Amino acid sequence: MNDDYEHDDLDDIDFAPVEHTVERLALLTLEEAHGLLRLLQTVARQDGPVSPEAYQLAREIAARIPSEN
Numbered sequence: 001m002n003d004d005y006e007h008d009d010l011d012d013i014d015f016a017p018v019e020h021t022v023e024r025l026a027l028l029t030l031e032e033a034h035g036l037l038r039l040l041q042t043v044a045r046q047d048g049p050v051s052p053e054a055y056q057l058a059r060e061i062a063a064r065i066p067s068e069n
Contacts, residue, residue: 030065030066033061033065034068036061037062040054040055040057040058040061041054041058
């Protein structure tokens with residue numbers, strides 16, 4: 001499987017700040033995934049410079065999570 005993320009260096013990614021005593025969840029909750037999907041779909045519809053990437057990511061996420069209904 002080629003997801004085109006091999007070039008991403010995790011040391012270069014800024015993660016949201018949290019207390020060092022708080023354990024991060026390995027996965028998004030279903031509610032978080034649907035929120036992210038809605039955000040990406042909105043960005044994709046705006047026809048801006050990141051719209052193609054937002055569209056592709058929205059398709060990937062939509063294919064991997066159950067529908068809200």
